[in-house]
Amino acid sequence: MKCKYWSKQLFDLVPYTPGEQPKINDLIKLNTNENPYPPSPNVAQLLQQFNIGDLSRYPDPNSALLSQALATYHDVEIDNIFIGNGSDEVLAHAFMAFFRQDKPILMPDISYSFYTVYCDLYDIQATPIALKEDFEIQLADYATPNGGIIFANPNAPTGRAICLAEIEKLLQVNQDSLVIVDEAYVDFGAQSATALTQKYDNCLVVQTFSKSRALAGLRIGYAIGHPRLIEALERVKNSFNSYPLDMLAQASAVASIEDDEYFKRSLQTICATRAWTEQQLTSLGFKVIPSKTNFLFVAHASIPAIDIMTFLREKKIIVRHFSKPKIDNYLRISIGTEQQMQQLINQLQAFL
Amino acid sequence: MKCKYWSKQLFDLVPYTPGEQPKINDLIKLNTNENPYPPSPNVAQLLQQFNIGDLSRYPDPNSALLSQALATYHDVEIDNIFIGNGSDEVLAHAFMAFFRQDKPILMPDISYSFYTVYCDLYDIQATPIALKEDFEIQLADYATPNGGIIFANPNAPTGRAICLAEIEKLLQVNQDSLVIVDEAYVDFGAQSATALTQKYDNCLVVQTFSKSRALAGLRIGYAIGHPRLIEALERVKNSFNSYPLDMLAQASAVASIEDDEYFKRSLQTICATRAWTEQQLTSLGFKVIPSKTNFLFVAHASIPAIDIMTFLREKKIIVRHFSKPKIDNYLRISIGTEQQMQQLINQLQAFL
Numbered sequence: 001m002k003c004k005y006w007s008k009q010l011f012d013l014v015p016y017t018p019g020e021q022p023k024i025n026d027l028i029k030l031n032t033n034e035n036p037y038p039p040s041p042n043v044a045q046l047l048q049q050f051n052i053g054d055l056s057r058y059p060d061p062n063s064a065l066l067s068q069a070l071a072t073y074h075d076v077e078i079d080n081i082f083i084g085n086g087s088d089e090v091l092a093h094a095f096m097a098f099f100r101q102d103k104p105i106l107m108p109d110i111s112y113s114f115y116t117v118y119c120d121l122y123d124i125q126a127t128p129i130a131l132k133e134d135f136e137i138q139l140a141d142y143a144t145p146n147g148g149i150i151f152a153n154p155n156a157p158t159g160r161a162i163c164l165a166e167i168e169k170l171l172q173v174n175q176d177s178l179v180i181v182d183e184a185y186v187d188f189g190a191q192s193a194t195a196l197t198q199k200y201d202n203c204l205v206v207q208t209f210s211k212s213r214a215l216a217g218l219r220i221g222y223a224i225g226h227p228r229l230i231e232a233l234e235r236v237k238n239s240f241n242s243y244p245l246d247m248l249a250q251a252s253a254v255a256s257i258e259d260d261e262y263f264k265r266s267l268q269t270i271c272a273t274r275a276w277t278e279q280q281l282t283s284l285g286f287k288v289i290p291s292k293t294n295f296l297f298v299a300h301a302s303i304p305a306i307d308i309m310t311f312l313r314e315k316k317i318i319v320r321h322f323s324k325p326k327i328d329n330y331l332r333i334s335i336g337t338e339q340q341m342q343q344l345i346n347q348l349q350a351f352l
Numbered sequence: 353m354k355c356k357y358w359s360k361q362l363f364d365l366v367p368y369t370p371g372e373q374p375k376i377n378d379l380i381k382l383n384t385n386e387n388p389y390p391p392s393p394n395v396a397q398l399l400q401q402f403n404i405g406d407l408s409r410y411p412d413p414n415s416a417l418l419s420q421a422l423a424t425y426h427d428v429e430i431d432n433i434f435i436g437n438g439s440d441e442v443l444a445h446a447f448m449a450f451f452r453q454d455k456p457i458l459m460p461d462i463s464y465s466f467y468t469v470y471c472d473l474y475d476i477q478a479t480p481i482a483l484k485e486d487f488e489i490q491l492a493d494y495a496t497p498n499g500g501i502i503f504a505n506p507n508a509p510t511g512r513a514i515c516l517a518e519i520e521k522l523l524q525v526n527q528d529s530l531v532i533v534d535e536a537y538v539d540f541g542a543q544s545a546t547a548l549t550q551k552y553d554n555c556l557v558v559q560t561f562s563k564s565r566a567l568a569g570l571r572i573g574y575a576i577g578h579p580r581l582i583e584a585l586e587r588v589k590n591s592f593n594s595y596p597l598d599m600l601a602q603a604s605a606v607a608s609i610e611d612d613e614y615f616k617r618s619l620q621t622i623c624a625t626r627a628w629t630e631q632q633l634t635s636l637g638f639k640v641i642p643s644k645t646n647f648l649f650v651a652h653a654s655i656p657a658i659d660i661m662t663f664l665r666e667k668k669i670i671v672r673h674f675s676k677p678k679i680d681n682y683l684r685i686s687i688g689t690e691q692q693m694q695q696l697i698n699q700l701q702a703f704l
Contacts, residue, residue, distance in 0.1 A: 001579070001580050001583050002580070003553070003578075003580040003581075003584075004528070005450055005500075005529065005530040005553075005554060005580075005581060005584070006449060006450065006584045007448065007449055007450055007451065007452035007453065007584075008452075009452060010449060010584055010587055010588070013587050013588075013591055014591075015586075015587055015589075015590030015591045016590055016591065016594060017590075018410070018413050018594040018595070019410075021409070021410060021412060021413070029409075032410055034408050034409050034410065035408045036408070037408065038404050038405035038407070038408055039404065039407050039408060041404075043404060043407065044404040047399050047400075047402060047404065047600075048399075048400060050399060052390050052391065052393075052395055052396040052399065053390035054569060055390070055391050055395065055566065055567055055568070055569035055570055055604075056386050056387045056388070056389065056390055056391060056566035056567070056568060056569065057373070057381075057386050057568055057569055058370070058371075058373060058384055058386065058562070058568045058569065059568075059569050059571070060373060061370050061373070085437055085593060085596065086593060086595055088592070088593040088594065088595070089592070089593045092592045092593060096359065097358060097359055097362060098357055098358065098359055099359065100359035100360075100361060101359065117591045118591070118592075120591065121588070121591040121592060148357075176356070177357065178357040201355070201357075202357060210410070214407065214408035215407055215408070216407070216408060216409055216410045216411075216595075217406060217407035217408065217409055217410065217411050217598060217599040217600075218407055218598045218599065218600065219411070219595055219596075219597075219598045226355075227353070228353050228354070228355040228357075229355075229357060231353050232355075232357070232358045232359075232362055234367075235362055235365050235367055236362070236365075236473070237367075238367030238368055238369075239365055239366075239367045239368065239469045239470070239472065239473040240440070240441070240444045240470075240473060241437060241438060241440040241441045241444060242368060242370040242440065243370070243438055243440070243568075243571055244437065244571075245571075246569060246570045246571045246598065246600075246601055247569040247570065248399075248569075248570065248598075248600045248601075249598055249600075252407075
């Protein structure tokens with residue numbers, strides 16, 4: 001279906017495939033790492049009270065109230081914050097702003113699969129660095145000349161985290177290029193590099209409201225870094241779309257930040273459910289990669305991942321599988337509610 | 353504030369400057385062509401009843417319900433529709449998808465100033481074509497070899513429209529490249545080229561919910577064209593951000609389309625207010641360019657635009673001025689409510 005009106009760079013572009021969002025009743029959806037709990041009741045209240053007449057006005061192009069709320073929350077300045085339409089947009093802008101370099105960028109061979117799509121989109125060369133055994137990222141392997149470095153911490157789809165000391169070491173030996181730490185899942189138990197952005201001007205941290213804050217439906221992501229890095233992102237954003245976040249998303253994000261107690265409580269619940277699920281899966285013969293995220297990456301000792309996935313799907317439980325070398329016998333299972341995970345374990349027990 | 357971590361293409365990038373959104377009470381804001389009336393009450397009802405728990409899920413990446421509603425509304429098929437986060441994002445994707453060509457693209461020398469910013473962002477060459485006297489776009493001037501053509505109809509900031517027969521002629525003589533018709537303001541009285549997209553595969557129409565539908569605060573734009581053109585846009589979008597529109601924006605847009613009576617009534621009111629304002633301004637000595645939009649582009653016979661703008665600002669009325677050759681003695685005045693335009697005229701009478 002290509003045609004002569006296309007820019008020729010599009011012909012070989014292979015877009016990212018998001019996890020499916022099936023419209024099936026009573027589905028237990030454990031395939032896209034969404035939060036099983038609703039966002040803070042503050043968000044509901046805000047929407048109830050929102051003055052609809054305001055929607056005819058453009059939103060604040062700079063999301064200033066949200067930037068300030070995030071700056072306060074992370075103990076940084078407002079000019080350390082960049083806001084985007086989900087962390088996917090923030091990452092896309094960052095690839096364009098920083099990674100169009102003469103040398104290839106470095107990234108783990110197994111990580112968020114959108115990274116290589118951005119490279120194709122912006123004609124960026126990338127060198128994949130193999131994960132170690134058991135899917136560990138070894139940052140010592142990244143200390144070679146490069147046009148930039150990106151990795152997710154904790155990594156996806158593996159769930160493994162690396163410690164801050166390792167990241168700081170990398171920032172020190174890699175001062176000629178930017179290091180992006182994608183912290184989409186950091187709130188579920190890993191250490192954030194946010195503090196390092198105040199010490200190193202080559203560190204950009206990216207976070208999202210889609211997982212821990214249960215606002216995937218509203219598309220809010222952000223970056224934290226040195227003001228010169230933020231300025232580059234603003235320059236790209238303002239050459240692309242001045243108003244990336246709508247009014248309701250901006251206001252809801254602020255409402256979420258203001259309810260820290262609810263946030264922490266729901267994180268605790270999810271982490272407790274993760275621990276229980278890990279234990280159950282292990283006793284069912286699964287190998288479970290240690291997770292600091294809201295998902296588990298698991299492989300069964302004897303039954304192929306595809307067979308398990310197919311069986312679960314018949315039982316209306318959806319998990320995610322990646323047809324990629326090294327990980328094609330693994331399943332990524334999002335942490336749902338206690339009840340949902342109990343149903344998952346019940347079904348697996350029956351199957352195995 | 354540039355730094356070594358930037359991609360070098362950013363160094364000379366000059367971003368678009370959106371109209372200001374000042375936080376001043378009792379301001380009469382006539383500078384960004386927003387709709388002075390609220391969106392359909394259907395939108396308010398929808399937000400009141402929205403199940404907040406749904407926000408923890410990703411939105412439909414394809415905005416299928418909204419695409420279908422737009423297809424029905426415009427009497428086209430769903431695969432003729434592409435949805436984006438405001439028409440700015442749709443335009444940005446279109447520039448990337450279609451205009452990275454060997455030959456320069458053509459556009460009016462006076463038009464939406466974001467077009468040249470996209471060109472800089474994606475390294476696209478553009479040849480400006482001068483407007484005729486009184487700011488008319490003469491499409492006969494565009495029948496030269498080119499990598500694509502874009503113009504706004506009605507044009508901004510002039511407000512002038514061209515007729516469909518002229519556009520159809522251009523599509524016929526320009527079959528080697530794509531023609532984008534940016535119809536942000538078309539609902540206020542111009543003829544839409546939507547029907548031409550069903551006849552010509554080199555025509556892409558772009559529209560928005562930000563003006564006529566009073567939903568600037570929610571960021572909804574779309575394109576209509578041949579499925580092969582839509583596929584190109586999808587390919588870029590899915591290599592950039594799978595989920596451009598949040599749940600509330602998608603649902604609100606559908607709610608707006610469903611209330612056609614309210615939509616038509618508010619358009620009529622705005623057009624009537626425009627006619628009244630035009631008459632008043634003319635009798636005050638202004639030259640008023642014939643407008644098919646929700647704004648008027650005006651110059652006074654004897655008083656410089658800057659002086660008028662400065663005076664109005666002191667009176668808490670904000671209008672827009674562009675410091676550009678040919679139009680720097682003009683002001684662009686959005687059509688507000690009847691009462692707001694009465695206050696504008698009162699102030700101008702006092703000043704002149």
